[in-house]
Amino acid sequence: MVERWPIVIVGGGPAGTATALFLVRRRPELASEILILDKAIHPRFKVCAGGLIPHTIACLEELGIALEIPHVPVSRAFALTPAGTVEHNERRGFCTVVRRDCFDALLVDSCMRRGVTVRQGEKVLDVVEHAEFVEVKTERQNYRASVVVGADGSGSLVRRRVFGHDDRTIGRAIMADVSALDLHWAFPNDPWCKFDFRPAAEGLRGYAWMFPCSIDGTPHWNVGVYSSQAKAQGCRMNGLLEKALSRIGARAVRSCAYPVRLFHSRTRLATSRVLLVGDAAGVDPLMGEGISFAFEYGRLAAECIAAWREPGSDGVAAYERMVRESWLGRKLRRLNMLERMFYGRTSKFWFWFAVSSERARRVGLRWYSGQDGWDQLSLPRGLARLGQEAISLMRGLL
Ligand SMILES: Cc1cc2nc3c(=O)[nH]c(=O)nc-3n(C[C@H](O)[C@H](O)[C@H](O)COP(=O)(O)OP(=O)(O)OC[C@H]3O[C@@H](n4cnc5c(N)ncnc54)[C@H](O)[C@@H]3O)c2cc1C
Numbered sequence: 001m002v003e004r005w006p007i008v009i010v011g012g013g014p015a016g017t018a019t020a021l022f023l024v025r026r027r028p029e030l031a032s033e034i035l036i037l038d039k040a041i042h043p044r045f046k047v048c049a050g051g052l053i054p055h056t057i058a059c060l061e062e063l064g065i066a067l068e069i070p071h072v073p074v075s076r077a078f079a080l081t082p083a084g085t086v087e088h089n090e091r092r093g094f095c096t097v098v099r100r101d102c103f104d105a106l107l108v109d110s111c112m113r114r115g116v117t118v119r120q121g122e123k124v125l126d127v128v129e130h131a132e133f134v135e136v137k138t139e140r141q142n143y144r145a146s147v148v149v150g151a152d153g154s155g156s157l158v159r160r161r162v163f164g165h166d167d168r169t170i171g172r173a174i175m176a177d178v179s180a181l182d183l184h185w186a187f188p189n190d191p192w193c194k195f196d197f198r199p200a201a202e203g204l205r206g207y208a209w210m211f212p213c214s215i216d217g218t219p220h221w222n223v224g225v226y227s228s229q230a231k232a233q234g235c236r237m238n239g240l241l242e243k244a245l246s247r248i249g250a251r252a253v254r255s256c257a258y259p260v261r262l263f264h265s266r267t268r269l270a271t272s273r274v275l276l277v278g279d280a281a282g283v284d285p286l287m288g289e290g291i292s293f294a295f296e297y298g299r300l301a302a303e304c305i306a307a308w309r310e311p312g313s314d315g316v317a318a319y320e321r322m323v324r325e326s327w328l329g330r331k332l333r334r335l336n337m338l339e340r341m342f343y344g345r346t347s348k349f350w351f352w353f354a355v356s357s358e359r360a361r362r363v364g365l366r367w368y369s370g371q372d373g374w375d376q377l378s379l380p381r382g383l384a385r386l387g388q389e390a391i392s393l394m395r396g397l398l
Helices: 014-026 028-033 054-062 100-113 157-163 197-200 234-247 291-308 317-325 325-341 349-358 358-368 379-397
Strands: 001-009 035-039 073-075 076-081 084-089 093-096 116-119 124-129 136-140 140-150 170-179 192-195 207-217 216-227 255-261 272-276
Touching: 001 014, 001 028, 001 136, 001 216, 014 028, 014 035, 014 100, 014 291, 028 035, 035 100, 035 136, 054 291, 073 084, 084 234, 084 272, 084 349, 084 358, 093 197, 093 207, 093 358, 100 116, 124 140, 124 157, 136 358, 140 157, 157 272, 170 207, 192 291, 197 272, 207 234, 207 325, 234 255, 255 358, 272 291, 317 325, 325 349, 349 358
Parallel strands: 001 035, 001 140, 035 116, 076 192, 140 272
Antiparallel strands: 073 093, 076 084, 124 136, 136 140, 170 216, 170 255, 192 207, 207 216
16 A cells, blocks of 8 residues: 655654654644654653753744753753863753653654654655655555655664765764662752763763763763764773763663764755755764754755745755755854864864863853854854954953
8 A cells, every 4th residue: 555645754853853843833734744754652762861952942942842851951061171171150051951752752742733643663664766756665554755854863764775875974972871879979959961071182082971860750860972983983982981980980880872973064965855854964073962953954854845835846955055055054064173173183272272261162152052143144244253252262361
């Protein structure tokens, strides 16, 4: 049997659900034309620290989704770097930590409540693009879609089938959850998180982290290590995680690892009927943060699909250009550059600079967390603002 659907989204994680939610927000009448297929049944476990930056919280508010799941708001962060340790306090919130089983289930539920059809426990096995439609084969049946959105994560089948295999830009993160009740020190009333960049001085293109979280009502620490180079650094990452766990007195904790696909400016993101969002497209190479990008890819994909429904449109191929020219593409390109600066040969200088200038840190963090409109400025206005900031920074350092 072949079922016909105008829009099929493969994957019901943040990227797939955000695409559906932004599309329905823009064109509510399209809800009945969207089918989300997910091989998992939500709530499902996902290897992820669940740190939501303020931009993600703003996206949820924009979509009218209340964060009615257990979450830990964090306003204090410590960064341990080869040039020293700094503390950052953010009154308005540094990040919010969720568990992905609850968070993704909330997003899937929001889609269903808005009239989107979600079929769970249905794995997509193949995707074949034809001139007039896209064939999607699952373990249950076949579908014919006018447009397919590949939101199936870093190992994306849609990406492999449509654009070919490419593992040049795969990062990796490994993590473990430690119950705070098993440790000999109290869980703080004012939870903080920690980023340890010191391994960058020994060649790790990444960092170790510690996030507070709540699992089944019990306080936990999520401890992990990220590297933008999956292949070269697997063994070193395991060693670093063990070291981080033993430092807090946690032993014999089960760890799990997962790839993170990183953005590359030359990666293909769309054909005339298939487009990629979220990890399937590529996310932040500096920190491996992907949830806020999942929402932003989803927003652009929705914009593009809505325009494609207008008469005279020539498919969704424009999406690739839209991503590159949008502030999302600009931010991802800048993060690529920062990854080379902080984890490359000039690493020492940039950590020294970040530790020495509180203003640089503040500006950088506000940009990173999406509280600042830097990437939305036109080139001349951006350059003018950069000039002003550079002068203030020099004054601060001298
Ligand atoms: C250890 C670790 C820690 C991380 N910590 C953070 C963090 O703190 N903050 C942050 O922002 N990001 C973090 N990330 C990155 C973040 O997890 C991803 O960027 C994010 O999950 C991407 O969302 P997505 O919707 O694109 O993909 P996913 O969340 O991977 O969702 C893909 C969905 O597609 C489904 N699927 C896959 N294949 C198929 C198929 N063949 N058929 C049907 N369905 C399919 C899956 O079941 C899944 O539900 C971390 C990653 C790792 C590995």
